[in-house]
Amino acid sequence: MSLSDAAGRICGPHPPAATDVHAIAERLRAEGAEVIDFASGELDFEPPAGLRRALAEALEGPTHQCTGTAGLPELRAALAGRVARTRRVACEPSEVLVTAGARHGLHLGCLALLNQGDEVLVPLPAWGTFMAQVRLVGANPVGLDTRPTGFVPTVEALEELRTPRTRMIVLNTPNNPTGAVYPPERLARITEWAAHSGLWILFDECYGDLVLPGAEHAHPVALVPEARDHVVSFGSFSTSFAVSGWRAGYAYGAERVVAALSDLQRHTTSNAVSAVQHGLLPAARGEEDIFLAEIRAVLRHRHRVVRSALDDLPHVSAADPRGAFYFFLDATPLLGRTLRGTQLDSADTLAAALLEHAHVALAPGTAFGAEGHLRLSYGLPEDRIAEGLGRLRGVLAEVE
Known part of the structure; x- marks a missing residue:
C-alpha cells in the first residue's frame, strides 16, 4: 500500500535537514554529554504568572x-x-x-x-x-x-x-x-x-x-x-x-x-x-505587557553578548538581526574543509560535526532553503550562551 500524494508533497526540493540535531543531541545527553542547544525555537522563560x-x-x-x-x-x-x-x-x-x-x-x-x-x-x-x-x-x-x-x-x-x-x-x-x-x-x-x-x-x-x-x-x-x-x-x-x-x-x-x-x-x-x-x-x-517588556530587555542584552562573541568566531559571519531571537550564521567558508577528519560538505554535516565534537547544537540552514548557513538561537541563559560560543570558537579553530 502506498502513502497519499499529500504525504509525499511535504519535502519537495527543500527537504528537512538530513541531520536531526535533536536526535543527535538526545543521544549525546544519554551518553552523559552536556549539550548546549542553540537549535531550539523556544525561549527559556517561564510563562507570566497571570x-x-x-x-x-x-x-x-x-x-x-x-x-x-x-x-x-x-x-x-x-x-x-x-x-x-x-x-x-x-x-x-x-x-x-x-x-x-x-x-x-x-x-x-x-x-x-x-x-x-x-x-x-x-x-x-x-x-x-x-x-x-x-x-x-x-x-x-x-x-x-x-x-x-x-x-x-x-x-x-x-x-x-x-x-x-x-x-x-x-x-x-x-x-x-x-x-x-x-x-x-x-x-x-x-x-x-x-x-x-x-x-x-x-x-x-x-x-x-x-x-x-x-x-x-x-x-x-x-x-x-x-x-x-x-x-x-x-x-x-x-x-x-x-x-x-x-x-x-x-x-x-x-x-x-x-x-x-x-x-x-x-x-x-x-x-x-x-x-x-x-x-x-x-x-x-x-x-501582561510588562512581561513582554522584560523579555525584550533580556533579549537585547543577549543579542549584544552574541554579537560581540561572533566577531571572534573563525570562518563564520552573520548579519545583525533586529527581531526574534536568532542569528543566521553564514558558514559557507567552511564547506569543503575538514574538522577532525570529517569532510564538511554541507550545513548538515557541519551541524553534525559541531554536535559531536563541541556538543553544541545549531539548526542547519538546509531546512530553511539556505545551504551553508546555521541558525543560532539566543533563547537560553547567558551563561549557557557564553559556554556554547566558547566551545564553538575552540572547535572552529581546528578546521583545516
Missing part, C-alpha cells in the same frame, strides 16, 4: 467542553482590541479566529485561499513549514533568495518571479530564521505591488512583539489600508508569552476570509483548547 493563574482557574471551572469554533467571544474581542492597539489596524471580533497554534492557522489559510497548481512566492531563507503548507494543498511554492538584499525581498525580484499562476506571497517579519525585520517603506512597496497584482498576502507576525530598539514592526494594512482585503495575518502567543506547548494562535483579516477559515477549522480541530483560551485572556487584554 497566564498560569488564569489557566489554573479555568481548569477548576466549567471549561471542559468545546467553545465555539472561532473561539471564546471574549478572547476574540480582546484580540481584536490588541490588533487595533498594537498593529494600528481596525479589527472587529468577527474578523478574528482563535486557532490551535499559528501553524494550524497557516494551514487553514492555504486551504482557504489556494487551488491546485497555484504558485506562491516564498522569500528564502524561510521557516520550512511555509513550503510544506503550500505543497499540502497542491500548490507550488516558488522560492526567492533574499540573501543578496539583506534577507528582505524587493518588489523587482518578486515581479521577476510572478507568473499568471501566482496567487499569493508569504511574508514573515520578524523573520525566522534570519531575525530580519522588514523596513516599513519596503513592506509598503511590497504590499502595494501585491494588491495591484491581485495577490493574497499571507502575513506571519508570530515574532512581532520581539523587535530590538531601532527597528519597527509594521503591518501591511496599517501601511496600505486599501490592501485590507488582500492580507490575512497570523499571530501566536507561543514565543512572546513563552507558552509554545499551549498551541495557541490566531488569524485575522477580512470577515469572509475568517469565516472560511473557521468553517475549515470546524472539521479539523473543532476549536482551540477551551481552558487554554481562558488562560490567554490576560495576555490578549494587555494585562
Whole structure:
C-alpha cells in the first residue's frame, strides 16, 4: 500500500535537514554529554504568572467542553482590541479566529485561499513549514533568495518571479530564521505591488512583539489600508508569552476570509483548547505587557553578548538581526574543509560535526532553503550562551 500524494508533497526540493540535531543531541545527553542547544525555537522563560493563574482557574471551572469554533467571544474581542492597539489596524471580533497554534492557522489559510497548481512566492531563507503548507494543498511554492538584499525581498525580484499562476506571497517579519525585520517603506512597496497584482498576502507576525530598539514592526494594512482585503495575518502567543506547548494562535483579516477559515477549522480541530483560551485572556487584554517588556530587555542584552562573541568566531559571519531571537550564521567558508577528519560538505554535516565534537547544537540552514548557513538561537541563559560560543570558537579553530 502506498502513502497519499499529500504525504509525499511535504519535502519537495527543500527537504528537512538530513541531520536531526535533536536526535543527535538526545543521544549525546544519554551518553552523559552536556549539550548546549542553540537549535531550539523556544525561549527559556517561564510563562507570566497571570497566564498560569488564569489557566489554573479555568481548569477548576466549567471549561471542559468545546467553545465555539472561532473561539471564546471574549478572547476574540480582546484580540481584536490588541490588533487595533498594537498593529494600528481596525479589527472587529468577527474578523478574528482563535486557532490551535499559528501553524494550524497557516494551514487553514492555504486551504482557504489556494487551488491546485497555484504558485506562491516564498522569500528564502524561510521557516520550512511555509513550503510544506503550500505543497499540502497542491500548490507550488516558488522560492526567492533574499540573501543578496539583506534577507528582505524587493518588489523587482518578486515581479521577476510572478507568473499568471501566482496567487499569493508569504511574508514573515520578524523573520525566522534570519531575525530580519522588514523596513516599513519596503513592506509598503511590497504590499502595494501585491494588491495591484491581485495577490493574497499571507502575513506571519508570530515574532512581532520581539523587535530590538531601532527597528519597527509594521503591518501591511496599517501601511496600505486599501490592501485590507488582500492580507490575512497570523499571530501566536507561543514565543512572546513563552507558552509554545499551549498551541495557541490566531488569524485575522477580512470577515469572509475568517469565516472560511473557521468553517475549515470546524472539521479539523473543532476549536482551540477551551481552558487554554481562558488562560490567554490576560495576555490578549494587555494585562501582561510588562512581561513582554522584560523579555525584550533580556533579549537585547543577549543579542549584544552574541554579537560581540561572533566577531571572534573563525570562518563564520552573520548579519545583525533586529527581531526574534536568532542569528543566521553564514558558514559557507567552511564547506569543503575538514574538522577532525570529517569532510564538511554541507550545513548538515557541519551541524553534525559541531554536535559531536563541541556538543553544541545549531539548526542547519538546509531546512530553511539556505545551504551553508546555521541558525543560532539566543533563547537560553547567558551563561549557557557564553559556554556554547566558547566551545564553538575552540572547535572552529581546528578546521583545516
